[in-house]
Amino acid sequence: MLHAMRKGASGWLAKGLLLLLVASFGVWGIGGDMLSSSVGSNVIEVGDKTVSIGEFQRDYQRNLNILSQRFQTQLTAEQARQFGLAQMTVNQIASRALIEEKTKSMGLSADDTAIREMIRSQPTFQNEFNQFDRFRFEQFLRQNGYSEGEYVEIVRHDIAGQQLINSMAIPAAATPKILVDTLYAYQAEKRSANYVEILDSTIEFAAIPSDDELKEYIANNPERFSAPEYRKLSYITLTPENFTEEGDISDADLTEEYEGRISEFNVPEQRGVSQMIFENEDQAKAALAKIGGGTTFAEIALSDLQLTPEDIDLGLMTQQDLLPELQGPVFDLQKDGISAPVKTVLGWHLVQVTEVSPETIKTKEQVREQLKKDIQLRKAFDVMYQEATKLEDEFAGGATLAEAGKTIGINVxxxxxxxxxxxxxxxxxxxxxxxxxxxxxxxxAKPTDSEAELSDSRPAGYYSVLVDEIAEAAVKPLADVKTAATKDWQNNWRNEQARKKADDLLVKINGGATLAQIASQEKVSVKSTAPVLRTGQSSELAPSVQAGLFDLQPAAYGVGANASGNGYVIYGIADIIPADAAADKDAAEQMATQVGSSIRASILTQYENYLQQEIGISVKEDLIREYF
Structure with a gap:
């Protein structure tokens, strides 16, 4: 129960990070028999590769950010747990590590040229002219928390992994044609419908329900007319703020804290960097010669690479933010200096230093208040832990919530x-x-006679809650809901009558009447829909009617709810448009690709299961669950 406080007060690689994430979110899991809990700080072990809790947290946070962007809202920790994000991250890391271990054992790798070509060919990094856009690349790295060096290593492993995976690829010609043709004929067939609509509102008369009928209706729909369960609670809470003392912190304490955390207050030297990348050394040297002749760095970027000043501006960079080959040349330059051409996996770089921000260290006086608050809060955590232990002892001894709270000065x-x-x-x-x-x-979840116990409160603290009284969820008295229930009952009655009317009209059609005759009788028009695929979306037909349309035989009719949910339709087939692979070659080829991909995915899944057994995986599920 106090374990969180005791531990300290303190699928497959794909092209590009997002595809990597999507692939790893696929149907891939680690069985319960592969989850273990060994000692140590590593949470995942795949062969000789280990992943620390810090590395796991970094990938987890990155995945959380991507999902939050996809849903256009910042997901909470609880929502992340509901999505199973921790398991998704385990799957992603373990899948990637399996491939890395296997390719390493096979001696597969990628040279710098292949890496550069892979990065430059990514559509994500290309402009409207299908050219590599350095600005888009840098933006991608910033958004996903990567340095260039880290992303280069990801791509290196990606290429090696693709070499292995592609060896199991199924040629398009090998995809079973009869399977592709059958699936395409089923999926690409289109149908349109003729229908007449019988609205609930056409049932003008509505019966007045008796009290017995209302009681029966309410009993059948209790969720509409019930009050929720209510409870009266008693609780105590422990938070660090309860135990924060406003007393003075000695200068010696501040000095000790400051010196122990000096690295936090050290701002390393930074350089404002503008950068151009050329395909080859000759282009870079030619650009440098133009600069020597009086053309500015920004003018060269615009004329030779069609890059604006904003595109080439990397902002302030520390030495560790740069690729290894650039670190020395960039930090040897003075302000406004321009480097000689430097080769990296991305090409030939020319770099200009636009700003020099020297290393600075905040003084103790500058961070005095922060240090003071942190010391007070840490002391408060220590006190809170001690008081929480007292509470547990009190509860174990049979003390009531009020008695236990009184021992530490906390009111119920x-x-x-x-x-x-x-x-x-x-x-x-x-x-x-x-x-x-x-x-x-x-x-x-507790009954009224439960015993007091201490629970963790996120993000930090404890609480203990007891239930004093329970008012069970119950249907409200008829007198309180009669008006609403009567209105609902009558609406439901009209809907039932509209359905009966539609069924009766269907009998007439089956007896020889035409849809046009039925429409004339009901003083409505026959409506027609646009052709729709079996799996397409129709704004004119409810999903159940759309599915029924593809089950109908020609000249047959059916009845179903209308798209608005306020009536029924009597519908029949207006036209059947068979699938035509020759007329829509792209769709037919896409079907063949999907079938081939499905078969390939199945093979890869089996191979991945084999790798799990061959290489071995250990995941500390308990430790991951404790943190996430």
């Missing part, structure tokens, strides 16, 4: 009626509840 807080969402009976949020969702989940 009681709530009025509250539901599982943290709302009061007026639907307003109850302020000050500890522990987030976990607190409410625990509070609504």
């Amino acid at each position: 807080v009681t709530t009025d009626w509250i539901d599982s969402q943290g709302l009061d009976k007026q639907g307003q949020p109850v302020a000050g509840l500890p522990g987030g969702e976990a607190f409410l989940v625990e509070a609504f």
